[in-house]
Amino acid sequence: MAEFSEKYIITDEIKADEYLVNIGPQHPSTHGVLRLLTRLEGEIVHNVEPHIGYIHSGIEKMTEALSYPQIVHLTDRMDYLSAHMNNEAVCLCVENALQVEVPERVKYIRTIFDELQRLASHQLWWCASGMDLGALTAFFYGLRDREDILDIFEETCGARLTLNYSVPGGVMFDIHPNFQKSVKAFITKFRKKLPEYDKLLTDNIIFQNRTKGVGVLSKEDAIAFGVTGPTGRASGFSCDVRKHHPYSAYPYIKFDEKLGTDGDSFMRWKVRMDEMWESMNIIEQLIDNIPEGDFAVKMKGVIKLPEGEFYQRVESARGEFGVYIVSDGKKNPYRVKFRSPGFSNLFTINHIAKGWKIADLVAIMATFDLVIPDIDR
Amino acid sequence: MAFEKYDFTPITQSIHQALIENVSPLLTTIIEWTIIGVLYLLFIAVFGLFLVYAERKVCAAFQQRLGPMRVGPWGLLQTIADFIKLLMKELITPKSVDKFLYNLAPFIVIIVPFLTISVIPFAPGLQSLDFDIGIFFVTAVSSVGVIGVLLAGWASNNKYSLIGGMRSGAQIVSYELSVGMSLITMVILAGTMQVSEIVELQRGGWFLFKGHIPALIAFTVFVIAGTAETNRGPFDLAEAESELTAGFHTEYSGIKFAFFFLAEYINLFIVAAMATIVFLGGWMPFHFGDWAAFNNVMDFIPGLVWFFLKVFGIIFLIMWFKWTFPRLRIDQILTLEWKYLLPINLFNILLMATMVLLGWHW
Numbered sequence: 001m002a003e004f005s006e007k008y009i010i011t012d013e014i015k016a017d018e019y020l021v022n023i024g025p026q027h028p029s030t031h032g033v034l035r036l037l038t039r040l041e042g043e044i045v046h047n048v049e050p051h052i053g054y055i056h057s058g059i060e061k062m063t064e065a066l067s068y069p070q071i072v073h074l075t076d077r078m079d080y081l082s083a084h085m086n087n088e089a090v091c092l093c094v095e096n097a098l099q100v101e102v103p104e105r106v107k108y109i110r111t112i113f114d115e116l117q118r119l120a121s122h123q124l125w126w127c128a129s130g131m132d133l134g135a136l137t138a139f140f141y142g143l144r145d146r147e148d149i150l151d152i153f154e155e156t157c158g159a160r161l162t163l164n165y166s167v168p169g170g171v172m173f174d175i176h177p178n179f180q181k182s183v184k185a186f187i188t189k190f191r192k193k194l195p196e197y198d199k200l201l202t203d204n205i206i207f208q209n210r211t212k213g214v215g216v217l218s219k220e221d222a223i224a225f226g227v228t229g230p231t232g233r234a235s236g237f238s239c240d241v242r243k244h245h246p247y248s249a250y251p252y253i254k255f256d257e258k259l260g261t262d263g264d265s266f267m268r269w270k271v272r273m274d275e276m277w278e279s280m281n282i283i284e285q286l287i288d289n290i291p292e293g294d295f296a297v298k299m300k301g302v303i304k305l306p307e308g309e310f311y312q313r314v315e316s317a318r319g320e321f322g323v324y325i326v327s328d329g330k331k332n333p334y335r336v337k338f339r340s341p342g343f344s345n346l347f348t349i350n351h352i353a354k355g356w357k358i359a360d361l362v363a364i365m366a367t368f369d370l371v372i373p374d375i376d377r
Numbered sequence: 378m379a380f381e382k383y384d385f386t387p388i389t390q391s392i393h394q395a396l397i398e399n400v401s402p403l404l405t406t407i408i409e410w411t412i413i414g415v416l417y418l419l420f421i422a423v424f425g426l427f428l429v430y431a432e433r434k435v436c437a438a439f440q441q442r443l444g445p446m447r448v449g450p451w452g453l454l455q456t457i458a459d460f461i462k463l464l465m466k467e468l469i470t471p472k473s474v475d476k477f478l479y480n481l482a483p484f485i486v487i488i489v490p491f492l493t494i495s496v497i498p499f500a501p502g503l504q505s506l507d508f509d510i511g512i513f514f515v516t517a518v519s520s521v522g523v524i525g526v527l528l529a530g531w532a533s534n535n536k537y538s539l540i541g542g543m544r545s546g547a548q549i550v551s552y553e554l555s556v557g558m559s560l561i562t563m564v565i566l567a568g569t570m571q572v573s574e575i576v577e578l579q580r581g582g583w584f585l586f587k588g589h590i591p592a593l594i595a596f597t598v599f600v601i602a603g604t605a606e607t608n609r610g611p612f613d614l615a616e617a618e619s620e621l622t623a624g625f626h627t628e629y630s631g632i633k634f635a636f637f638f639l640a641e642y643i644n645l646f647i648v649a650a651m652a653t654i655v656f657l658g659g660w661m662p663f664h665f666g667d668w669a670a671f672n673n674v675m676d677f678i679p680g681l682v683w684f685f686l687k688v689f690g691i692i693f694l695i696m697w698f699k700w701t702f703p704r705l706r707i708d709q710i711l712t713l714e715w716k717y718l719l720p721i722n723l724f725n726i727l728l729m730a731t732m733v734l735l736g737w738h739w
Contacts, residue, residue: 021536029619043540043707132619134610134704140440200701206611207703358540359706362620 017041021358025054029132029362032372036349036361043357048350052343056376063336068094068303069168071336075323076162078340079374081121082316084113087166092247093312093323094168097305104249105293106170111249112183112286113153113165114314115279119190120149121317121369122276129269129366130201133210138201145193148186155182168303170296183287187280194276202273211265215352215364218263225351226344229319231368234271235263241315253285265360268367304331318342318369342374383679386502413505417494421643426456428642431689432696439700466631471534474628478532483629483636485525490643492518496572497650500660500681504573511572512564515651516557519606522640523549526608526615526625529637533628541624544707545615548605551714552612555602558722559595562729563655566592566738576659583658587738591729596656598718598725600694603648605710607641610699614707649691653684657691660684 014020024035033054039047059078063071072090076083088110095102127142150160156176157165165171201207217227222235232239240257242250258274260267305327313322319341326335345368353361392412396405430445430453437444445452470476496511498504508514523546530542566588567575578584585592605612616624626637653659660680664672705713732738 019536028622043544130703134613134617134619135702136436136610137440137700140442144441201703204703206705206709209709210703210706357706357708359614359617359620359704 018046034372045353045356045361048353050346052376055373059377060336064332067331073164078377079316079371080161081124081371082117083163084117084165085314085316085321089312089314089321089323091166091168093310093325097310100297102170102297103293104291105295107249108286108290109171109175112283115282116149118317119276119279120146122272125369132362132366135201152182169299174295180287210363211269214265214360216264217348217352225348227348229341230271230275231268231345234260234268236261241313241320249286253282255282265363265367302331316341338377340374340377342370346370346375384501389502425639425642426460430456435696436700463635464632468631471628474534475532478528482525482529483633486522486640487636489519489522490640490647493647498573498576498659499684507573509571512560512570520553530625535628537621538625538627541615541621545625548710551711552602552605555598555718555722556606559599562591562595562726565729565733572654576654579658579661585656591725594725598722599652604695604698607644607648611702611704612710617704649688652691653687657687
């Protein structure tokens with residue numbers, strides 16, 4: 001442990017030739033109210049100290065006064081880009097605690113929504129990263145194609161961003177009659193669009209120079225920092241919850257866990273791009289086989305969890321999202337802890353951005369796919 | 378020649394004659410200077426606004442949007458409305474800035490395009506300053522702009538501005554070499570630095586075709602270096618908005634910001650105009666070998682139209698770069714210049730000199 005703290009310690013003394021720059025809380029590339037207190041020498045980053053909490057909303061504390069179905073509605077305000085995964089995590093946790101078996105149909109619907117949500121999230125990440133690196137046109141292409149997914153969400157559950165679709169015991173409504181048709185149409189269309197994205201940025205020589213070898217996160221460090229999701233997988237850390245602890249319909253399907261080797265910004269980019277292809281494969285396996293049946297099981301009016309501690313993890317678009325509920329048998333939880341992927345991912349930034357230039361810090365942040373409310377909760 | 382009928386010389390001559398016959402020579406000079414000054418001022422203001430509009434429309438086309446559509450037909454009045462807004466905005470001077478330098482910087486930046494534009498021949502006879510070191514004058518004057526940018530970055534008392542200013546200093550000083558060298562390559566071919574003569578020499582064929590391989594290399598280098606010198610994407614490190622918010626002009630507001638903004642677009646025009654004059658024959662029409670009919674049709678298009686057609690072509694190309702490529706990093710941008718463009722340029726000068734000596738050009 002001593003070795004760890006020496007290696008990754010954040011020192012706050014300012015040496016000669018160094019100066020402090022506050023990147024954020026209001027800054028175009030932090031995508032929210034994150035403040036990075038950066039110590040620079042000229043353009044070179046010597047130290048990055050993330051200061052969080054500017055959008056802390058006390059969701060964990062609020063949940064102690066709410067019933068379990070109500071908690072679900074708070075979770076999509078955390079990582080708003082993987083709203084459905086967050087909802088699902090709470091629902092799965094409650095269902096497991098009560099040992100309720102949800103219908104097969106629900107599992108399929110939830111998994112399809114998971115993957116659609118992952119596609120939407122990765123697209124927003126793709127286009128926003130392009131913008132961070134200075135390719136503004138990418139931003140519009142990404143948002144244009146993300147719109148189709150949001151339309152599909154809207155068709156079924158009325159919401160576009162904060163879905164609130166999962167409820168303990170199932171989903172809130174049955175899928176829209178057009179759902180399968182529009183998802184298939186979207187996938188056909190998006191399979192053609194994705195190579196365009198590669199042409200615009202991934203294959204671009206300037207883009208590759210900006211990202212290749214920049215901000216390398218080794219596998220050991222990824223594990224030590226608890227980095228999960230595509231960011232961890234780019235370092236070669238096999239951490240896909242969908243593979244290792246399958247939930248919903250993931251046990252029924254075949255898919256690859258995309259693993260990177262280098263752990264640099266380009267590999268983080270590549271892993272996410274590959275994940276978009278994989279998400280489409282998953283959806284295609286499920287979309288035609290949604291079983292008939294109920295879209296929810298009848299739950300009691302007041303849900304009370306048995307006394308004890310319950311944990312459920314899901315793979316959100318950013319990594320492992322965990323819900324830890326301590327129940328004392330009442331209708332409100334005694335204590336709830338959310339394990340948000342962004343929090344663990346963010347704090348590697350000092351370690352990997354040291355010695356790189358300020359422009360690389362932006363590239364590293366872009367490929368980390370940070371969502372600030374997810375970090376602050 | 379048919380296109381000689383669009384010559385502006387008779388008009389300017391007759392104005393001069395009318396003045397000199399009626400008033401004293403001193404007053405004539407003053408009046409002529411005033412007219413020219415006002416015309417340039419008008420041109421820069423109107424053309425700057427038009428370029429902003431064009432950029433927004435081009436960018437919108439690349440991004441599958443419509444761009445400004447609300448103010449006036451097709452949003453034509455949008456930039457005018459924006460300009461009025463900028464004029465009426467409060468001029469903020471932040472605390473503890475170096476007031477004199479802070480206020481001086483935008484003026485230095487805006488003076489440069491006014492000086493450079495004076496040697497540009499828009500059409501036959503439409504050029505205010507035609508002297509024998511025209512090309513040298515352009516390269517010399519255009520390097521003054523970097524002082525304004527450095528001052529703005531330094532005097533703003535803002536770390537982002539400082540980083541932006543320093544980046545811009547390093548970048549412009551480096552790329553000036555490439556711009557100068559590629560112009561020198563063409564001066565070797567032309568044998569003169571007088572702008573009007575350079576255009577006149579291209580009557581038989583544009584230098585891009587006359588000088589074939591070295592001219593093509595010089596043209597490519599010039600467009601790249603010119604883009605870098607105007608601080609435009611993918612070389613817009615000085616104002617890299619995702620890194621430095623707005624770089625060297627972060628702290629400027631109102632009309633002072635408008636000066637930086639206008640200067641950027643007029644510099645864009647000047648880079649395009651220089652490329653047009655030196656490589657694409659200025660206001661000369663496009664001729665193809667001995668296709669007499671084709672050449673005659675081309676001659677019917679006035680020189681002014683030819684000039685602006687070519688300029689817009691290059692401006693569109695530079696805008697295309699900006700809306701496609703991601704931004705380079707500062708060390709990469711300097712590597713590109715010192716390790717690639719400069720050696721290529723030096724070799725190219727040798728090549729061109731050899732070619733001119735041996736008479737291998739058309």
